[in-house]
Amino acid sequence: MKSKLGLFQLYCIIMQAQFGSAIISIANAVSKKSGSGGWLSCLIGGAINSLYIYMLWRLMMSAGERNVFQFLMQRLGGFGGRIILTLSVLLYTLILYIILTGWLYTTELWAYPRTPEWFLMLTLFGVCIYLALQPFRVYARFAVFCTLFMPSFIVLSGYMLKDWNPYHLLPVFEAGPLSILDGAFVALWGLTGAEIMLLLPGHYAHADRVKVLRMAMYASWTTTFFYAFCVFSSMALFGKEMIVFIREPLLYQMKAISLNIIERFDLIVLSLWILFILTSFYSYFMLIVSSMSAMFRTQQEAAKPITYVCGIVLFAICLYQLTAEQLDQLQSVTNRYAALISFGLIACMMLLLWLTGLKNKLGGK
Secondary structure, eight states: OOOOHHHHHHHHHHHHHHSSSSTTTTHHHHHHHHGGGHHHHHHHHHHHHHHHHHHHHHHHHHSSTSHHHHHHHHHHHHHHHHHHHHHHHHHHHHHHHHHHHHHHHHHHHHTTTTTTTTHHHHHHHHOOOHHSSOOOOHHHHHHHHHHTHHHHHHHHHHHHGGGGGGGGGGOTTTOHEEEEEHHHHHHHTTTTTGGGGGGGGGSSTOOOOSHHHHHHHHHHHHHHHHHHHHHHHHHHHHHHHTTTTTTHHHHHHHHHHOOOOOSOHHHHHHHHHHHHHHHHHHHHHHHHHHHHEEEEEESTTTHHHHHHHHHHHHHHTSSSOOOOOHHHHHHHHHHHHHHHHHHHHHHHHHHHHHHHHHHHHTTTT
C-alpha cells in the first residue's frame, strides 16, 4: 500500500509542476498575442485549465490504488494501452526537452556562460533520477519546501510597480477578443504540468474526493494568479511596444532593483528559478518513467533499470541543443498546439476507459 500524502502536499505538488518553466518569459510570449491584455489572457487560460484539472481528477479518482498508466494498461490491454502511453511519452519528452533547452539558454545568457551545458544537464538529470528512485513522499516534502520561495516573485515584481505607467495597460481589449483568446493558449503552455496527478491515485485513494478536487483547483488558480500578476507587472513597466523585444522581462525587472547590500537581484531570481525548473523537469521525467514502467508491466512506478535507461536516453536527446531562433520557432508551435494535444490525449483516455467500462457492464458484448 502506498504512503498517504496530505492535501497541502497535493497543493504543492501540482503547483510546483505547473509553476517555473515559463515564469521568466511568459510576459513576452503572451504579450505578442494579446498586447496590453496579456494578464487577462492568463486569467482566461487559468479558467480553461480548470476544465483540464477536472478531467485529470476524474482519471485520478477512477484508478484506485494504481497510477493511471497502470490502470490504462489493465483496462485497455497491451496493444491499446501501449499506443496511448507511447503517445504520452512522446508528448512529455517534447515538453521536457523544451523546458531543459529554455533553461540552458537563459542560464548561459544571464549567469553561467563558461559552464558546459552537459554539466548543467548532468546535474539536473542526476537530481531527478535520485528523486525518482526515492519514495514519492520525499519529493512531496521537497515540493513543500520549494513553495516557500514562490512569494518572492510576487514581492519583487510588486516592488518594481513603483515605476509603473498605467497607460501601458490601456486599452485592455485593443488586440481584440480573438487575440486575447490566442494569448490564453500561450498561457496554457505555462500551466502545463498538472498531469502529475496521473501518478497520485494510490496516495489519495482514501481521501475525500471533493477535497482533492478543491485542492487541485486551488493549486492551478494560485499558479494562474502568479503568472497574471507577473505579466501585469512587466506590461506596466515596459509597455506593449517594448516587451515584445525582451525575451526575459522578469529578469530585466529584477536587474533594475538595486539596494545597498544587493546589486544583482536577477542572479538571486535565477538561483531560485532553478528550484522550480527542477520540480517541473522532475514531473515530466516521472511521467515518462512511469509510462514506460507501466508498458513493461512492472510493479513499481519507477523501476530502477527503466529509470536509468530513460535518464540516459533523455540525456542523449537533450545534448542536441537548438539555436535561439530554432527554440523560438519550436516554442511558438508548442504554445499553440501542446495544450490542445494534452486535452485531446486526456479526453481520449477518458473515452476509452468509459467504453471499456461500458463493455464490461454489458458482459463483454
